[in-house]
Amino acid sequence: MSTATRPAPKRWNLGGVPVFQAEVPGRVRAALEFRVGTADEPLHMSGVTHLIEHLTLSGLGTQPYDYNGYVDQTHCAFLVSGTVDQVKEFFVHVCGALQALPKDRVATERRVIETEAAGHHQSSFRDSMSLRYGANGFGTTDYRQIGLLWLTPEAVQDWATRHFTSGNATAWVAGPVIPGLKIDLPPGGRLAPPVVTPKNLRLPCLYEDMTQGAAVSMVSARSTALWAGMAILERRAIQRLRFNEGISYGVQTAVHDLDGRMVHALASTDAMVEQVTQAASALLDVADVLSLTGPDAAELQFIASALEEAMSDPQAVVGEMQGMADSELLGVEPSTLDKKRVEVAALTPSAVAAALKAALDTAIVIIPQGAKSPRPHLAPYPTVEARPLRGTGNPNAFGSGEQLIVGPSGISVCDADRRASNILWQEIAVGARWDDGTRMLIGRDGTEILFRPRAWRNPEVILAAIDANAPADRVVEADVPSPSGDLPKPPRIGRRGSVFAGRAPIFMMAAGALLAAVAGAALFMISRAH
Ligand SMILES: [Zn+2]
DSSP states (O other), X not given: OGGGGOOOOEXXXXXXXXXXXXXXXXXXXXXXXXXXXXXXXXXXXXXXXXXXXXXXXXTTOSOSSEEEEEEOSSOEEEEEEEOHHHHHHHHHHHHHHHHSOOGGGHHHHHHHHHHHHHTOOOOHHHHHHHXXXXXXXXXXXXXXXXXXXXXXXXXXXXXXXXXXXXXXXXEEEESSOOTTOOOOOOOOOOOOOOOXXXXXXXXXXXXXXXXXXXXXXXXXXOOHHHHHHHHHHHHHHIIIIIIISOOOSOEEEEEEESSXXXXXXXXXXXXXXXXXXXXXXXXXXXXXXXXXXXXXXXXXXXXXXXXXXXXXXXXXXXXXXXXXHHHHHHTSOOOOHHHHHHHHHTOOHHHHHHHHHHHHTTOEEEEETTOOOSSTTSEEOOOSBSSOOSSEEEEBTTOOSOEEEEOSSEEEEEOTTOOEEEEEGGGEEEEEEOTTSOEEEEETTSOEEEEOGGGBSSXXXXXXXXXXXXXXXXXXXXXXXXXXXXXXXXXXSOOTTOTTGGGGGGGOGGGHHHHHHHHHHHHHTSOOOO
């Protein structure tokens, strides 16, 4: 069998740092990887690891070898491809730079990253994470890299010193054993995986957002059965939605590691707005059937063959070592290709069905705003709470019936029926401030409250309460136009029947999604660093 000659990864220990190595022909490729990523960053510092990655590589400029870096939710890696000597040189540079980051490059690299982010398309994978995890841990991926607005050279170096240590590192080499390879880093401990703390949601549920198409977001324990189930789901759904019914162009599925134990699984499809409910319904049908009866023998055979084919490529070991390095840092057993092959061979229809069923029980079904629900029994995603926090109420200046309440424990906006959005002061993940008194607050659970002074009676009281209670180190200066700029002046006496009465829904919490949209837009635009 061709896979018998597959280079097998070995695990070395280099001064306390685990190093995976496999003899792969061609140019040497290698990576130095750390257990820190975006899910470890508090929202007000988000982007700090990415900034460190850029700063570390910024001194290299053009080299005769290729190099790069990346940051994902739980890892930061530096990659190189070149000769044995070039790999050694690169490792020396990275380890040295991490301990003495170029302070004078911080402002420049903040700008580079803002430009980089502006050119990226957000995947639906990102948007659904904050629905589940709020503005915290794995949910922070959905937000702008807010740290880029303010991070000082000292704050950046402090984060690097704490996390880029020998105890928090691993490496892999695709090529020969490299004599004299050095990983010189200060000692330090392994950072624990980010805690996966889901919001308290009734699942499965339905969320309406600004996207087109439909998506089913799920979380579950990592397993080969789920991985296979999602691949088979994709094949069946493409057959039905595209080839049989012609209601969408494509169906994609993806399974992403979270903390090494749990994964996020996503199935999504595009569709015209008139057909999106039908497309979502068909996608859920296919998933439901598969989760009841499981795949047939031909489908399981397809999965096994696809894996065999992937394994026959000698370069497959590079991806395998990458996965081993990731798992090593997260403290979980690595999923090697040989292990995966054994598990695939042992898959049964009922095991795949059960894995998919467990995932579907956690589904958040995402459809465009205003589209009909594909499953009437799905609970709506909660955007408001039953009651506001205790405190002093300030009425909406336009007579909408809303109240903005500030109290000892936090801030609430509630509608005429007393349904509220609440943020406890100590739970503020990040705040943005504008010179005109506008404040935007985001709680760790993802709740957003936009305070526009003109929209409320007693704005100075509210503003004083926000500024006195919001943790100062989590409030950043916004330098895009204020979201209050186009707000009309309120009538002098807010009464029912005022000229604004007809526009009241603009300020109502019932239009919570609208508020969130305004707030979300404001957040994403909080400005470019300079
Ligand atoms: Zn970058």
